[in-house]
Amino acid sequence: MLPGPTNVPNRVMRAMLAPIINHRSDDFVELYSDVVEKTQQVFQTQNDIVALSASGTGAVEAGVINLIKKDDKVIIPVNGEFSNRLSQLIAGQGANVIKLETPPGQNATFDQVKEAFDNNNDVKAFYVVHNETSTGTMVNYLDRVSDLTSRNDAFYVVDSVSLLGGVSLPVDKWNIDVCMTGAQKALAAPPGISPISVSAKAKKYMIENPPPTMYFNLARYFHYYEESKHTPFTPALPLLYAYREALTIMLEEGLETVYKRHKVCSDALYSGLSAIGLTPFAKEEDRSISIVALNYLEGLQDKTFRDTLAQKFKVLVAGGFGDLKGKVFRVGCMGEVSPYHVMRTISAISSTLAMMGYETNAQAGLKTAEEKLKDL
Amino acid sequence: MLPGPTNVPNRVMRAMLAPIINHRSDDFVELYSDVVEKTQQVFQTQNDIVALSASGTGAVEAGVINLIKKDDKVIIPVNGEFSNRLSQLIAGQGANVIKLETPPGQNATFDQVKEAFDNNNDVKAFYVVHNETSTGTMVNYLDRVSDLTSRNDAFYVVDSVSLLGGVSLPVDKWNIDVCMTGAQKALAAPPGISPISVSAKAKKYMIENPPPTMYFNLARYFHYYEESKHTPFTPALPLLYAYREALTIMLEEGLETVYKRHKVCSDALYSGLSAIGLTPFAKEEDRSISIVALNYLEGLQDKTFRDTLAQKFKVLVAGGFGDLKGKVFRVGCMGEVSPYHVMRTISAISSTLAMMGYETNAQAGLKTAEEKLKDL
Numbered sequence: 023m024l025p026g027p028t029n030v031p032n033r034v035m036r037a038m039l040a041p042i043i044n045h046r047s048d049d050f051v052e053l054y055s056d057v058v059e060k061t062q063q064v065f066q067t068q069n070d071i072v073a074l075s076a077s078g079t080g081a082v083e084a085g086v087i088n089l090i091k092k093d094d095k096v097i098i099p100v101n102g103e104f105s106n107r108l109s110q111l112i113a114g115q116g117a118n119v120i121k122l123e124t125p126p127g128q129n130a131t132f133d134q135v136k137e138a139f140d141n142n143n144d145v146k147a148f149y150v151v152h153n154e155t156s157t158g159t160m161v162n163y164l165d166r167v168s169d170l171t172s173r174n175d176a177f178y179v180v181d182s183v184s185l186l187g188g189v190s191l192p193v194d195k196w197n198i199d200v201c202m203t204g205a206q207k208a209l210a211a212p213p214g215i216s217p218i219s220v221s222a223k224a225k226k227y228m229i230e231n232p233p234p235t236m237y238f239n240l241a242r243y244f245h246y247y248e249e250s251k252h253t254p255f256t257p258a259l260p261l262l263y264a265y266r267e268a269l270t271i272m273l274e275e276g277l278e279t280v281y282k283r284h285k286v287c288s289d290a291l292y293s294g295l296s297a298i299g300l301t302p303f304a305k306e307e308d309r310s311i312s313i314v315a316l317n318y319l320e321g322l323q324d325k326t327f328r329d330t331l332a333q334k335f336k337v338l339v340a341g342g343f344g345d346l347k348g349k350v351f352r353v354g355c356m357g358e359v360s361p362y363h364v365m366r367t368i369s370a371i372s373s374t375l376a377m378m379g380y381e382t383n384a385q386a387g388l389k390t391a392e393e394k395l396k397d398l
Numbered sequence: 399m400l401p402g403p404t405n406v407p408n409r410v411m412r413a414m415l416a417p418i419i420n421h422r423s424d425d426f427v428e429l430y431s432d433v434v435e436k437t438q439q440v441f442q443t444q445n446d447i448v449a450l451s452a453s454g455t456g457a458v459e460a461g462v463i464n465l466i467k468k469d470d471k472v473i474i475p476v477n478g479e480f481s482n483r484l485s486q487l488i489a490g491q492g493a494n495v496i497k498l499e500t501p502p503g504q505n506a507t508f509d510q511v512k513e514a515f516d517n518n519n520d521v522k523a524f525y526v527v528h529n530e531t532s533t534g535t536m537v538n539y540l541d542r543v544s545d546l547t548s549r550n551d552a553f554y555v556v557d558s559v560s561l562l563g564g565v566s567l568p569v570d571k572w573n574i575d576v577c578m579t580g581a582q583k584a585l586a587a588p589p590g591i592s593p594i595s596v597s598a599k600a601k602k603y604m605i606e607n608p609p610p611t612m613y614f615n616l617a618r619y620f621h622y623y624e625e626s627k628h629t630p631f632t633p634a635l636p637l638l639y640a641y642r643e644a645l646t647i648m649l650e651e652g653l654e655t656v657y658k659r660h661k662v663c664s665d666a667l668y669s670g671l672s673a674i675g676l677t678p679f680a681k682e683e684d685r686s687i688s689i690v691a692l693n694y695l696e697g698l699q700d701k702t703f704r705d706t707l708a709q710k711f712k713v714l715v716a717g718g719f720g721d722l723k724g725k726v727f728r729v730g731c732m733g734e735v736s737p738y739h740v741m742r743t744i745s746a747i748s749s750t751l752a753m754m755g756y757e758t759n760a761q762a763g764l765k766t767a768e769e770k771l772k773d774l
Binding site: 024026027028029030035036038039042043044045046047075076077078079080083087107110111114115116204206212213214234235236237238254255256257258259260261264338340341 | 400402403404405406411412414415418419420421422423451452453454455456459463483486487490491492580582588589590610611612613614630631632633634635636637640714716717
């Protein structure tokens with residue numbers, strides 16, 4: 023129940039055992055074309071796809087350095103570790119970063135974003151972290167952002183590393199120029215492959231203004247793909263096989279069913295854990311579907327709690343990040359998450375709290391969750 | 399028999415099936431510490447190690463952007479695709495690149511390198527591709543280079559992506575500041591993990607002068623490792639398990655035995671394939687141990703030859719790169735390469751040539767190879 027890397031189904035793990043092939047062969051062309059096509063389906067896009075052999079941060083960095091140059095004006099909401107990292111990456115390019123800062127657990131509102139656009143008619147790009155893994159918040163107005171970016175043709179970039187696949191993120195419908203994710207979150211593949219989608223407009227810009235990098239120079243990937251459906255550098259083959267299998271499983275289940283499963287399990291976790299006596303960290307309207315962050319009860323020791331949960335019940339959750347270390351813990355609700363995972367997690371957390379001397383209402387928690395799960 | 403990615407032993411493939419763990423846990427600390435320690439043994443170094451989740455080019459890029467700044471003077475021998483890429487990466491930083499260019503298949507001599515140092519007493523770094531995968535050459539004087547770099551305390555950087563593990567490359571003894579390799583070559587692991595070693599001097603420089611990148615900022619990796627033995631970003635866990643297993647197998651066999659096996663198999667391939675009537679592409683004294691590049695016989699079609707070899711005999715070799723496309727083919731001799739691979743490859747190549755109407759001396763080739771293999 024980690025906020026990523028998440029559980030990987032056996033079918034996906036076994037896909038890694040395919041023999042190592044020549045990455046300059048027809049076998050590879052078949053594999054990689056399939057990866058690209060299935061990624062397009064999951065991203066709901068016709069845009070170009072690059073599946074980078076790197077972790078999510080690699081794709082996020084590629085999404086920045088291929089678009090942002092010195093003195094470019096960029097708007098970005100910041101309210102946690104990952105949005106902060108993203109803004110650092112943008113600032114690292116020498117850009118003029120307009121940060122919309124809000125307290126952790128709370129998102130900038132759409133009106134605040136709109137105000138920033140109203141005050142900056144020369145903005146080149148809007149970057150946003152869809153789902154802030156460090157605090158368990160999720161931005162809910164991504165469908166409306168292109169009303170703002172379209173005013174002056176600004177690029178619209180979404181870092182959805184810890185959410186894409188868990189909720190509907192229709193890249194084309196919402197006019198998202200660049201969208202990045204990681205395989206090890208809602209897509210339920212092992213870490214190490216990070217796909218990125220690029221609109222025709224952004225692609226043109228990237229080809230005409232390549233960054234001083236090689237590994238993350240997306241123009242190079244477009245060129246190789248168009249020429250031969252290869253990647254410029256030796257890709258992490260076993261992980262590509264696994265990632266393809268994970269996408270296949272998602273498409274077999276059906277995207278709408280996958281989204282609904284995430285939503286219902288998430289609702290059940292929030293309400294069940296609240297009923298046993300815990301409080302979610304994030305503001306209600308900003309709560310993430312894939313990361314359930316909860317405040318520790320008074321005096322509860324982070325390490326003891328998580329160690330007990332892991333050792334006695336084999337349920338892994340994550341601690342807090344940075345300033346939130348020791349103050350919150352985070353439960354992942356993504357990938358193959360199912361009613362079983364939800365019920366078992368609530369039960370194990372409740373039992374761990376009881377073992378540590380806290381009074382919890384296990385019965386209420388389980389009953390509430392069970393009720394919610396009936397929506398599936 | 400590809401020049402990488404190479405065959406991966408089953409034991410290594412199966413290691414990927416270990417369950418996905420939390421990369422912020424004690425289990426990860428155990429895994430990654432072991433990876434670092436075993437990498438140190440194979441690199442013959444006490445230097446810091448970073449195992450990047452990226453392909454070889456990623457590690458090579460990290461080895462450049464963490465050390466080279468605008469206007470730095472850098473000497474680099476160039477004679478093929480990969481040394482050319484490396485010099486492009488260096489030039490991309492705005493450096494003043496002194497290229498020692500030689501024809502493909504032939505290395506700059508030590509005297510030419512020395513002359514470049516004599517003429518440039520303000521050089522900041524010497525970069526060299528140990529083994530030029532595109533042409534099958536290998537540099538044989540890496541043991542003497544630090545006599546030159548030590549004159550003015552220049553950095554000494556070796557890109558040994560396609561060779562480290564196949565010959566002895568004692569990083570500490572030869573005073574190599576930064577050394578990069580890829581897991582999918584002589585180390586016989588799947589592609590996607592690329593280790594890099596960094597000397598105390600280079601590390602100090604990198605920490606004081608971090609590059610404007612996040613994913614390849616090595617200072618960040620040093621910091622995380624020192625603080626918690628973690629990596630800053632979610633690593634490609636299954637590949638780390640596989641890479642560790644590959645290192646374990648190498649250390650069990652013994653490094654000297656591994657080097658000897660590579661050398662003897664390589665000698666047998668060169669002499670056996672020469673005896674059947676082919677000629678190696680590279681100049682004799684510069685020939686690579688891990689990549690045997692051979693000239694095509696007059697009129698021999700690259701695609702037909704390699705397709706027949708693959709389809710009839712299930713032996714995969716690679717074609718030529720860039721200008722050498724259609725002119726040479728390349729046989730990998732690395733990783734788990736053994737007398738069986740050598741004999742079978744010579745037999746299959748000889749049979750393919752015969753099927754295509756060429757007269758070859760299969761008997762002489764096999765006999766010569768068998769003789770050479772007696773040294774094992």
